Amino acid sequence: MKKFTKFVALASAVVMAVACMTGCGSKASGKIVFGTNAEFPPFEFVSANGVIDTYDGIDICIAKQIGEDNGMTAEIANMEFDSLLVAIQNGQIDAAIAGMTVTDERAQSVDFSIPYYNATQVIIVKEGSDITCAADLAEKFTAVVQGYTGETCITELGYKYESFKKGTECIMELVNGKCDAVVIDSATASKYVSDNAGLVIVTDEEAFGSEQYAIAVKKGNTELLNKINATIEKMLEDGTIANLSDKYCTAE
Numbered sequence: 001m002k003k004f005t006k007f008v009a010l011a012s013a014v015v016m017a018v019a020c021m022t023g024c025g026s027k028a029s030g031k032i033v034f035g036t037n038a039e040f041p042p043f044e045f046v047s048a049n050g051v052i053d054t055y056d057g058i059d060i061c062i063a064k065q066i067g068e069d070n071g072m073t074a075e076i077a078n079m080e081f082d083s084l085l086v087a088i089q090n091g092q093i094d095a096a097i098a099g100m101t102v103t104d105e106r107a108q109s110v111d112f113s114i115p116y117y118n119a120t121q122v123i124i125v126k127e128g129s130d131i132t133c134a135a136d137l138a139e140k141f142t143a144v145v146q147g148y149t150g151e152t153c154i155t156e157l158g159y160k161y162e163s164f165k166k167g168t169e170c171i172m173e174l175v176n177g178k179c180d181a182v183v184i185d186s187a188t189a190s191k192y193v194s195d196n197a198g199l200v201i202v203t204d205e206e207a208f209g210s211e212q213y214a215i216a217v218k219k220g221n222t223e224l225l226n227k228i229n230a231t232i233e234k235m236l237e238d239g240t241i242a243n244l245s246d247k248y249c250t251a252e
Contacts, residue, residue, distance in 0.1 A: 031073045032224075034063040035093035037081040039145075039166040041191045042248035043099040043213075052076050058244045059097045062116065062215075065240075066231045080165060082147040085109055088218050095228065096216040099185060101149045111219055113228045115212035116241055121153050122189045123202040124174060124182040131181055134207030140180035143170035149211060150183035157207070171196060187249055 036044045038055055047056035052064055055076045067074030077093050084096040088110055101119075102112050125131045131140060137159045144150040146163040154161045162179070164170050171192050173179040184192075186201075193199045215232070217225050235241045 030071075031075050032063075032067050032070070032095070033075045033077055033093045035077045035079055035084045035087050035096045036060070036063075036098040037084070038076075038078045039081075039168065040099045040185075040188055042187060042245075044097075046078075058117070058241070058248050059099060061244050062232070062235065062241070063097050065235060066228055069231045069234075070227050080147075081145070085216065088216060091218075094217065094224060099188070099213050100216055101211040102214045103149075103152075106216065109219065110216040111221065111225055113215040113217070113225060114232055115214045116232045116236065117187075117213040117245070118210055119185050119187060119213060120203075120205070120210050121150050121183055121208035122186045123204065124171070124184065124189050124193060124199055125180065125202055126174065127198050127200050129180070129200075129202075131202055133202065134204040137181055137183075143173045143179040143182045145170060145184060148184065150185070153208060154183055167192065171199075174199065187245075190249060 036055070036059060038044045038046050040057075042057055043059040044055060044057040046054050048054070050056045051060045052074055053076060055078070060076065063074045063076070077087070079087060081098060084093070084098060084100070085106065087093045088096055096110075099117075099119075100106070102115060106112075123131060123134065123137070131137065134157065137154070137157070140159070142154055142159060142161040144154055144161050144163050145167050146165060151161070151163050164173070167184055167188060170179070170182045170184065174182050175196060175198075189201050193201055215228050217228065
């Protein structure tokens with residue numbers, strides 16, 4: 001009986017230790033892993049002189065600051081956008097920062113930080129296009145990025161579209177005349193238009209409402225969420241995020 005009691009006590013201790021390691025995760029290793037999709041300038045993209053390794057952008061700067069504020073090294077895991085929430089749930093990453101719009105559907109599987117950026121969807125077309133609003137897309141062929149809010153909007157409108165893995169792929173479809181329009185987030189659209197001559201942006205505030213970007217973490221991970229929120233609050237209050245937006249959105 002004594003041997004059995006000792007065995008139970010030892011087993012319990014092992015379980016508690018494993019649980020602690022699982023719960024502490026990156027905290028124990030001194031790093032915090034952010035998942036992103038580095039195909040979404042100016043928020044995340046690959047650069048020769050990245051802020052974290054080869055990754056740069058508004059979100060990457062925020063991720064780095066969160067790490068620094070908590071004495072941890074921020075690392076980036078680049079993956080497809082549709083994989084991010086699953087990666088959080090599986091413990092592959094600690095958080096997702098990817099210009100991710102807060103939605104009720106996503107909030108069912110992850111917890112979101114306070115918002116740090118307001119955006120909306122816009123339409124990119126070639127100069128001289130007869131598309132002047134979202135309703136004009138009804139008889140057109142639109143390109144969107146798989147999993148992005150643009151895909152949701154076009155789906156809800158019931159219009160024809162094709163989804164691609166990257167925003168650059170959508171733009172190339174438009175430039176090469178294989179689609180009539182691209183629907184994507186406003187800041188990213190501005191970057192693509194500035195990089196590709198002959199493209200313009202069409203806005204439609206009635207069709208596309210405002211949305212908010214936030215950082216996602218695993219359900220119930222309030223410790224990490226509180227740390228993330230503290231940094232976001234600080235960066236919003238001192239104007240850092242506004243300055244980052246000005247810097248990256250106007251960068252050549």
